[in-house]
Each structure stands twice: as structure tokens, then as C-alpha cells.
Amino acid sequence: MTPFDLAGRVALVTGAGKGIGRAIAIGLARAGADVVLHGRRDADLDEVASAVRREGRTAERWVQDLAAEPEALAVAAAALGAVDILVNNAGVIHRSPALQQTYDTWRGVLAVNLDAVFVLTRALGAGMLARGRGKVITVASLLSFQGGLNVAGYTASKHAVAGLTRALANEWSAQGVQVNAIAPGYIETANTDPLRADADRERAIRDRIPAGRWGSPEDLAGAAVFLASPAADYVAGHVLVVDGGWMAR
Numbered sequence: 623m624t625p626f627d628l629a630g631r632v633a634l635v636t637g638a639g640k641g642i643g644r645a646i647a648i649g650l651a652r653a654g655a656d657v658v659l660h661g662r663r664d665a666d667l668d669e670v671a672s673a674v675r676r677e678g679r680t681a682e683r684w685v686q687d688l689a690a691e692p693e694a695l696a697v698a699a700a701a702l703g704a705v706d707i708l709v710n711n712a713g714v715i716h717r718s719p720a721l722q723q724t725y726d727t728w729r730g731v732l733a734v735n736l737d738a739v740f741v742l743t744r745a746l747g748a749g750m751l752a753r754g755r756g757k758v759i760t761v762a763s764l765l766s767f768q769g770g771l772n773v774a775g776y777t778a779s780k781h782a783v784a785g786l787t788r789a790l791a792n793e794w795s796a797q798g799v800q801v802n803a804i805a806p807g808y809i810e811t812a813n814t815d816p817l818r819a820d821a822d823r824e825r826a827i828r829d830r831i832p833a834g835r836w837g838s839p840e841d842l843a844g845a846a847v848f849l850a851s852p853a854a855d856y857v858a859g860h861v862l863v864v865d866g867g868w869m870a871r
């Protein structure tokens with residue numbers, strides 16, 4: 623066994639069908655975890671389920687809209703079996719100037735990026751606390767530190783995710799449950815397609831990244847394995863930036 627071994631652990635990854643969630647799910651499976659793949663549609667999980675099974679691990683599925691009423695979401699999450707590692711990855715972004723963002727748009731972003739994280743972490747964290755062991759990983763953003771452009775709701779939600787991560791870590795660390803965040807930099811996923819569709823914006827972003835390239839979803843897997851593993855048993859309330867050096871510049 624290495625300190626990064628996840629054998630015998632069950633990990634739930636939200637938004638596991640594509641992008642960063644998919645890469646994290648496969649990374650956790652490669653490190654030995656059995657995985658519960660969450661998505662909005664069962665068919666969206668076929669490919670990642672096959673990839674997890676190719677790593678020799680089981681791939682259960684949980685189909686659920688995270689924008690559902692919080693009470694219903696809490697009941698559905700509580701009905702899942704024991705989860706040792708919860709990765710709150712699913713997220714949405716809405717890009718438009720704040721004056722054009724309706725209250726419904728704002729609420730829609732916060733419902734998935736923040737409310738669902740709180741509800742799921744409470745529902746599954748309760749079992750972790752009862753067992754005296756668990757890892758919660760939230761997915762923050764560079765916009766947990768910076769304001770961004772035309773993404774007020776998203777930025778507010780990601781600042782809040784960083785704060786929630788620290789708050790829960792303070793409550794739960796002494797009981798064996800570590801709560802930490804990963805803050806991805808600019809990663810090539812559907813979330814950032816509109817930025818890369820604009821050649822000038824794509825170039826401006828790439829030129830500012832010391833690594834000289836956008837990140838791939840797979841660049842996040844190692845950080846997730848670390849934070850999910852015994853190697854991170856004394857890491858709590860940390861926001862681990864994985865950004866090719868953007869924040870250092």
C-alpha cells in the first residue's frame with residue numbers, strides 16, 4: 623500500500639459524465655476506489671462507467687438533477703449507500719453582464735454550484751462523521767479568488783464554495799473527516815468552450831498561463847487522488863490550486 627492507495631474506498635463524483643468529473647472519477651478508480659458516477663442522464667455515464675471498469679473497479683450510477691428541490695435532493699442523497707469520498711464537481715456557469723443576469727439565472731447557478739454542495743455534503747458527511755472517516759472534495763475555481771468577467775453568479779458561488787470548504791473543515795477535521803477544495807485553472811472542457819471559441823480571448827488566457835497551455839481534465843486527477851487519500855489526512859480546509867501557475871503570476 624502507498625499513502626495514495628484508495629483500495630476499499632467508495633467515491634461519489636458528481637457530474638462524472640464528462641470534463642473534470644470524468645477525469646477525476648477515472649483517476650480515483652485507477653488509485654483503487656470503487657466509484658459511484660453521478661449524472662443527469664443515465665446514458666451520459668456509459669462511457670465513463672466502462673473506463674472505470676477497465677481500471678478493475680465497480681461503477682455504480684446515480685442519476686439526479688442537482689437543481690432539484692433541496693429537500694428532495696437530501697432524501698435522494700441519504701438513500702445512497704456509504705460513501706467514503708465525496709467529490710462535489712458538478713457545476714454550471716452563465717456568462718453575461720450582471721445587469722443582464724436575471725434573478726432566476728443567478729439562483730440557477732447558485733442552486734447547483736453552492737446549494738447542492740451544501741445539501742450533498744451534509745447528507746453524505748453525516749455517515750462519514752458516524753464512521754469517523756471520510757474525505758470531501760469541493761471544486762472551487764480561480765474565481766474563488768478573482769472576480770472574472772461577466773460571471774457574477776458563478777464568481778459568487780465559487781467564493782462561497784471556498785468559504786464553505788473552510789467552514790466544514792473547521793467543524794469536521796477533529797472527527798476524521800477532511801474537507802478540502804481543488805481550484806482548477808483554465809481547463810479545456812464544455813465550461814470554457816465559449817472562451818476558446820474567441821481566438822483573441824483564448825490567446826490572451828494562454829499567454830498569461832506560465833505553463834504555456836490550457837489544462838486538460840486529466841491534470842486535475844492527481845490532486846483529487848491526493849486529497850482523497852490517507853496522504854492528506856492532516857490537510858484540512860485547503861484550496862489546492864491546479865492552474866499551470868496562473869495564480870503565481
Ligand code: NAP
Binds near residue numbers: 636637661686711
Ligand atoms: P463541464 O464539462 O460542463 O461539466 C459540468 C458537469 O456538471 C457536467 O457533468 C454537467 O452535467 C454537471 N451538471 C451541471 N448542472 C447539473 C445539474 N443541474 N444536475 C446535475 N449535474 C449537473 O465542465 P467542467 O469544466 O468539467 O466543470 C466541472 C467543475 O469544474 C465545475 O464545478 C466547474 O465550475 C469547475 N471549474 C471548471 C473550470 C474550467 O476551466 N473548466 C475552471 C474552474 C472550475 P450535464 O452534462 O448534464 O450538463
